[in-house]
Amino acid sequence: MSLILFLIIGALAGWLAGQFMKGSSFGLLGNMAIGVVGSFIGGFAIGLLGFSSSGLIASIITATLGACILLYLAQYLKS
Incomplete structure (x- = not known):
């Protein structure tokens, strides 16, 4: 998989996870x-x-699932 495609999938997965877990975006980076x-x-x-x-x-789907797990753990550790 090329680096650019990997970053595009990462950006999309991060945005989707933000929508599922928090309801907002975190910016492109x-x-x-x-x-x-x-x-x-x-x-x-x-x-x-x-x-x-x-x-x-x-x-x-895999990256979004992992990003949701990451955001859940971050919220859990924050509180």
Whole structure:
């Protein structure tokens, strides 16, 4: 996967996670950071469940799931 596509998926996943978890966006760079870290978390979580993700849509779903987990943990640790 090219770096540009990876960053686009990260930005989209970060934005989607922001919509699901908080109801707002974190800006382009914030969304990218959340989405990129979320893609690693989501890939790990999906792997633990015995699934694998291949393809564009599966990558977006995996990264969004991981970004939601990341935002949930951040809110949990904050309170």
